Amino acid sequence: MSSHSEEDAFEGAVSLSARAMAARPAPYLDDLNPAQRQAVEALDGPVLMLAGAGTGKTKALTSRIVHLLAQGRARPDQVLAVTFTNKAAREMKTRIGRMLGETVEGMPWLGTFHAICVKLLRRHAELAGLKSNFTILDTDDQLRLHKQLIVAANIDEKRWPPRMLSGIIDGWKNRAWTPDKVPAAEAGAFDHKAVALYAEYQARLRELNAVDFGDLLLHMVTIFQTREDVLAQYQARFRYILVDEYQDTNVAQYLWLRLLAGKAHNICCVGDDDQSIYGWRGAEVGNILRFEKDFPGATVVRLEQNYRSTGHILAAASGVIAANKGRLGKTLWTAGEEGEKVRLIGHWDGEEEARWVGEEIEAMQGGTRGMAPMSLDDMAILVRASHQMRAFEDRFLTIGLPYRVIGGPRFYERMEIRDAMAYFRLAVSPEDDLAFERVVNTPKRGLGDKAIQTIQTTARANGVSLVEGARLCAEDGLVKGKGGAALALLVKQIGRWHGQVLDEADTHVELAEMILDESGYTSHWQNDKTPEAPGRLENLQELVKALEEFENLQGFLEHVALIMDNGSEAEGAKVSIMTLHAAKGLEFPAVFLPGWEDGLFPSQRSMDESGLKGLEEERRLAYVGITRAEELCTISFAANRRVYGQWQSALPSRFIDELPEAHVEVLTPPGLYGGGYGAAGMAAASPVLQGMAGSELHHKASRADVYNSPGWRRLQTRSQERGMSQPREARAMTINLEAVSAFSEGDRVFHQKFGYGRVTGIEGDKLEISFEKAGTKNVVGRFVVPAAQADDVPF
């Protein structure tokens, strides 16, 4: 294998520096706190490093690797270090390199689970019935195949959507179940057809000499399980194993690790059960909870000293996560300052929330909030679901506040990029049927379903690839007219491009440009008049630029199949907007956590589908969110929010109730509603608070303890006696009745959002109101005021 020689070439360099380090006292050890140091120095046997947020996990992990090398316990190529993301892998490489004072290309087995499995599987492809140049399908290709299989099996794809099948098969692969290993209890899935379809899918993949992401792990696990000799070879090679983010491993990854760890059990897993937020995609928190059982005699080290956040922020996060059961348990502490309390604020609706956050950010940026001016780069808005981003984007666009959305559609997932890549794939290997299918009619060549059908049958009948089939169709006139001519040209072009790839006469960058021009793909977007066309052309240019860093097209395609990197953009300071999931591992001086409303966060769907387990994962997400903040954390919620076009009232999140009051400061909303800041007056005069109270009351049956939220408590009872002696039920009834009895049919009313209208029906606490501007709506009674009073509401 060529990779062997590469590895060996670098070994010398790294070992040298490793020896140099061993000679002098290890400076990297002095940098560590006692817990970190223990985790680094416990070299033998299994180690579980429980690393809370911001406790220097990566530092400990990289120091451990350096220590292993420095102590001469292993050569760089005998250390297996796995991460989940390429970003994490890259960071580890950089940091190790920095510590060793040179590059560590000599660590060939530091990478993501998937990248390492690709490397292994290419060496042993034949054991999985593949050729070593197999292609890696992305989710899109996968879905198309599943759809084809469903159609072929005459299954109604309305009732049994391909997405569902993909989900089922992915889930099975995550659990390392090959088609024959799917347990009987699961066989009912997809109208009892999933197992058969799964088997067909695997067969089809083998025909295509392709694997999907799940297969990378699954094939390797199967090989290790069935071929002791192969397993033994790698057990011997990998003297030390290190795993990052262990709480995110799924069953397949877990089995893979256990197999490789063998008897020596020199495995060090780093993770934080409190940050397990990927259960929905197969991660098993159980893996980390079970570690000591799986690896008896394990050293467990807790990293609890936090270097990131202030005391109040840590305490707030700890208070929330404490409500989860079955934790391994950690107590984060900091030697730093208490800092500012976590701020909590409620708003009337989502737009107002966005407006407030925008103003707050501008104030912080200008230093007018009593703190030193802060760069926009130091602020982030973390949301539960990406659709929440829109409100902020809209607002920031209006006020001209620069922002960046992190984790949107990734560069390599964009349509134009995928199309272009399909052309490249065809040039590299004309047998790539999926690539051919993708671009055969892009740009439009007058080749519709019928033509493609014909090509497919012809190819099938002759046992050749689709490109070959297409050539036959064009020659034999099976596809006629304009389409036929276009098809003949395309086939000819593919042949020529492939020839040019082979004889390497042109650089691959030139070739790529040529392919995009000749195929008509560039002009396709040049002629496109839609507003996004220029952006797409730009992306294509960027793609070609990205090619420059690679030796050839093949190398590039290989890289891209595994690495979905965002095109990086630097210029100018910007506020970051991203989901909580995307924020994991990041940190910002100031963090905004909007949308803390029950149903949105925690997400209703998560709770419906996964019950308590789902809720606990949501809570961990809350914990992740809060612990992203270094100095200032602001949580907010809105009483009303537009969900799928409908206005809905919402309760403050139950997680707000769990914030320890001592570490939270409740902000009163700005003077928009009534100006007076006296608590009692606020509660009486402010529609915001009436709305809050009302919505809480509305849901009282499901949520008995909503009144425990510090925000609510303070705002409602600041001037009253502490303690909630009054029975909730009774109070609820009182206010509820008031609210309902306030209106009768025919009343003219005013609503903050919909304006003036007339009550046309009453049902319980809901009013049907015919609004002058907004049409007929069902509105909860407490959100409207008699029209006459509305004139008194200050704006």
Added chain:
DNA sequence: TTGCGCCGGCTTTTT
């Protein structure tokens, strides 16, 4: 074959 209009569905996302 393509383009348009309607209907349904709708967290989170890495590899």
Added chain:
DNA sequence: GCCGGCGCAA
């Protein structure tokens, strides 16, 4: 309220 997928009409 928006997007994507499908079916139908030209």
